[in-house]
Amino acid sequence: MTREDSLWIRQLIEGNDLAFKMLYDHYSPKVYNTLLSYTKNAEDAEELLQDVFMTVYNTAKTFRADSSVSTWIYRISVNKALDFLRKKNSTKRFGIFSSLYKKDSAEIKYESVDFIHPGVKLENQENARILFRVIDELSEKQKTVFILTQIEDLSQQEVADILQTTRKAVESLLQRAKANLKVALEKHFPERGNSPKNPS
Numbered sequence: 001m002t003r004e005d006s007l008w009i010r011q012l013i014e015g016n017d018l019a020f021k022m023l024y025d026h027y028s029p030k031v032y033n034t035l036l037s038y039t040k041n042a043e044d045a046e047e048l049l050q051d052v053f054m055t056v057y058n059t060a061k062t063f064r065a066d067s068s069v070s071t072w073i074y075r076i077s078v079n080k081a082l083d084f085l086r087k088k089n090s091t092k093r094f095g096i097f098s099s100l101y102k103k104d105s106a107e108i109k110y111e112s113v114d115f116i117h118p119g120v121k122l123e124n125q126e127n128a129r130i131l132f133r134v135i136d137e138l139s140e141k142q143k144t145v146f147i148l149t150q151i152e153d154l155s156q157q158e159v160a161d162i163l164q165t166t167r168k169a170v171e172s173l174l175q176r177a178k179a180n181l182k183v184a185l186e187k188h189f190p191e192r193g194n195s196p197k198n199p200s
Contacts, residue, residue, distance in 0.1 A: 005069035012060045024053055027070070030152070031077050037147045038081035040132055048084055052077050071161045074148070078162060082140055134184040142177035145170055 004022075011019035031052055036045040055076050063072055135143055141163070148159045149170070156174070160167045 006065075009060060009063055009069060012057070020053075020057055023056065023069070023073075027073050028053065031073060034074070034077055034147065034152050035081050037132070037135075037151050038085060038143075044084065048077075048080050052080050055080070067161060071158070074154075074158075074162045075164075078144055078148075082144070085140075130185065131181070134181055137184050138177055138180055142173050142180065145173040146177040146181070149174055 004026075008019040008023045012023065028049060032045055032049050035048045035052070036042065039045045039048065052073070056073060063069070135146065138146065144163065145159055148154045148162065149156060154162075156167045156170045160170045163170065
């Protein structure tokens with residue numbers, strides 16, 4: 001934990017709202033990008049961002065210094081994002097089921113097929129569009145490991161700390177994620193049967 005982090009957390013616990021602003025300004029851009037990688041929707045990512053930092057504000061007293069502030073905030077962010085996706089998938093299943101009984105029901109849409117992550121370079125946007133679509137087919141753990149290491153560029157040890165597991169487990173999850181993504185890419189886009197790479 002950096003000296004600034006330690007000071008901000010201590011001051012936040014003491015009720016210093018300026019310390020909270022410093023935490024928000026420092027971490028919110030990275031957290032937003034992470035949330036966007038999960039939601040693929042700017043409005044949803046913005047809402048989750050506010051939720052993450054309200055949790056940070058309200059639970060600062062529970063923070064334990066045996067992990068870094070960055071790890072703690074990323075852990076909150078990942079949990080919020082995964083909860084969001086679970087609820088979204090549940091709603092999607094219910095919507096599809098309900099539509100079977102409505103002859104005139106409109107097509108249900110949940111995210112834009114044209115979603116582009118703001119951190120992706122222009123020349124890589126088409127590949128990134130495809131990659132983000134197939135990332136959704138991964139398990140939660142594989143998805144998280146792939147997003148945090150390959151898109152957000154965190155180290156395997158940092159991701160292990162966030163997920164409260166070992167670096168070896170993260171490495172194994174990443175290998176399986178890449179293998180599954182390759183299969184998905186070849187199935188959905190046979191002309192692009194290449195291993196996925198960091199789209200940025």
